[in-house]
Amino acid sequence: MYFHGTTTVNGQGHLEIGGVDTVYLVQKYGTPVYVYDVTLIRERARGFKQTFEKLGVKSQVAYASKAFSSIAMLNLVNEEGLSLDVVSGGELYTALAAKFPVERIHFHGNNKSKEELLLALEHNIGCIVVDNFYELELLESLCNEQKKSISILLRVTPGIEAHTHDYILTGQEDSKFGFDLQNGQAEEAIKIAMGSDHIKLLGIHCHIGSQIFDSTGFILAARKIIDKLAEWNSKFLYFPSVLNLGGGFGIRYTEEDEPLSPDSYVKEIIIEVQNRTKSYQLPMPEIWIEPGRSLVGEAGTTLYTIGSRKDVPNVRKYLAVDGGMSDNIRPALYEAKYEAVLANRPTATIEETFSIAGKCCESGDMLIWDLPLPKTVSNDILAVFCTGAYGYSMSNNYNRIPRPPVVFVENGEDYLVIKRETYEDLIRLDLPLPSKINQS
Ligand SMILES: Cc1ncc(COP(=O)(O)O)c(C=O)c1O
Numbered sequence: 537m538y539f540h541g542t543t544t545v546n547g548q549g550h551l552e553i554g555g556v557d558t559v560y561l562v563q564k565y566g567t568p569v570y571v572y573d574v575t576l577i578r579e580r581a582r583g584f585k586q587t588f589e590k591l592g593v594k595s596q597v598a599y600a601s602k603a604f605s606s607i608a609m610l611n612l613v614n615e616e617g618l619s620l621d622v623v624s625g626g627e628l629y630t631a632l633a634a635k636f637p638v639e640r641i642h643f644h645g646n647n648k649s650k651e652e653l654l655l656a657l658e659h660n661i662g663c664i665v666v667d668n669f670y671e672l673e674l675l676e677s678l679c680n681e682q683k684k685s686i687s688i689l690l691r692v693t694p695g696i697e698a699h700t701h702d703y704i705l706t707g708q709e710d711s712k713f714g715f716d717l718q719n720g721q722a723e724e725a726i727k728i729a730m731g732s733d734h735i736k737l738l739g740i741h742c743h744i745g746s747q748i749f750d751s752t753g754f755i756l757a758a759r760k761i762i763d764k765l766a767e768w769n770s771k772f773l774y775f776p777s778v779l780n781l782g783g784g785f786g787i788r789y790t791e792e793d794e795p796l797s798p799d800s801y802v803k804e805i806i807i808e809v810q811n812r813t814k815s816y817q818l819p820m821p822e823i824w825i826e827p828g829r830s831l832v833g834e835a836g837t838t839l840y841t842i843g844s845r846k847d848v849p850n851v852r853k854y855l856a857v858d859g860g861m862s863d864n865i866r867p868a869l870y871e872a873k874y875e876a877v878l879a880n881r882p883t884a885t886i887e888e889t890f891s892i893a894g895k896c897c898e899s900g901d902m903l904i905w906d907l908p909l910p911k912t913v914s915n916d917i918l919a920v921f922c923t924g925a926y927g928y929s930m931s932n933n934y935n936r937i938p939r940p941p942v943v944f945v946e947n948g949e950d951y952l953v954i955k956r957e958t959y960e961d962l963i964r965l966d967l968p969l970p971s972k973i974n975q976s
């Protein structure tokens with residue numbers, strides 16, 4: 537079995553993460569529970585930053601907080617000196633609550649509301665990644681009204697089809713995101729931004745998709761953008777100080793996945809940008825990236841308690857856990873695959889194959905198909921690896937199941953960073969039917 541980060545088997549034969557016994561974590565916090573290996577997150581953050589530093593390239597590494605946002609997580613991101621990508625008023629609000637330095641916040645989204653843009657302007661955030669003409673116009677009028685100016689990047693779609701699941705592709709021509717690079721929309725947006733009194737056009741952004749395993753797509757995107765930049769430079773003397781090439785660096789969920797190391801992605805991208813700009817005799821822009829999954833994905837493990845079992849003779853053996861698509865919707869949404877072990881006996885001999893079902897009232901609520909496990913009984917603890925990205929952040933209350941807590945572990949210590957939702961939390965926004973009130 538492949539263990540990520542600090543995950544190991546301890547002297548008691550239990551799975552241990554961050555120096556903390558997972559059986560102890562289950563006794564203390566119950567299940568399901570998301571556990572994050574803080575050391576691994578720090579290692580990834582430093583890996584990205586140091587690659588830029590070693591190559592002497594000015595950069596910002598912005599954590600894409602959609603992967604997992606919480607106050608403690610953003611405190612950690614700040615401690616590591618990263619910047620932050622937010623995509624909604626809620627993510628921005630969390631960043632403000634975490635006292636994240638506003639100048640390092642970048643605001644994304646293809647349909648930012650007036651209220652969201654006003655919140656960003658009020659707090660003078662670092663930059664807004666403008667996605668479309670409607671937003672460009674709205675932002676200009678809000679800046680005018682508020683007597684504010686703001687830095688922006690323009691998000692362009694370079695027409696790249698990265699090899700990943702269709703639902704997490706974003707750089708292709710037929711996409712809801714960004715200004716098209718080929719059909720003249722990006723050029724028109726640049727001219728509008730350059731003519732604005734309130735908007736400072738810092739640079740260009742693109743993001744080609746998520747869970748991408750090689751650097752080809754990033755390199756092609758960089759190439760297409762720089763070719764266009766050379767054209768714009770000679771046409772109207774525009775050259776960006778920032779080129780943001782987004783996130784999307786893949787991780788190893790199962791043995792089928794063979795991602796590059798984070799520093800390899802970065803190195804290859806930098807070399808391409810350096811060579812291409814040099815060949816046009818253009819200056820080297822600052823390079824920004826926005827990793828989400830690759831910073832937190834492998835650092836997260838979800839611990840569940842095994843409950844019921846159903847054997848369908850000659851067909852399949854089901855084991856059900858006390859969570860499911862409510863805490864991890866990725867298998868149901870993308871047919872995502874995961875590896876798992878019994879946390880209370882991770883090295884026991886493999887004897888059977890089980891399919892792991894969730895507890896939601898939905899046949900598609902399956903977490904793992906055909907998982908080899910030792911002899912397994914109710915109350916065993918299942919540890920599902922690599923749930924750190926888009927797990928908690930896409931969790932939901934389907935069937936009114938409360939969200940699990942999040943615990944950080946590091947150097948033998950554990951600390952709760954998000955509490956378990958309670959049944960009271962589930963009804964806190966509910967109001968009774970008015971007629972019933974009148975009758976009572
Ligand atoms: C604009 C943008 N930046 C960054 C990310 C982060 O992607 P990932 O979590 O795959 O690194 C995404 C999500 O795909 C995105 O849409």
Ligand SMILES: N[C@@H](CCCC[NH3+])C(=O)O
Nearest residue numbers: 602704746747866925926
């Ligand atoms: N939510 C997706 C990734 C989307 C990335 C956001 N642009 C996933 O779990 O893989």
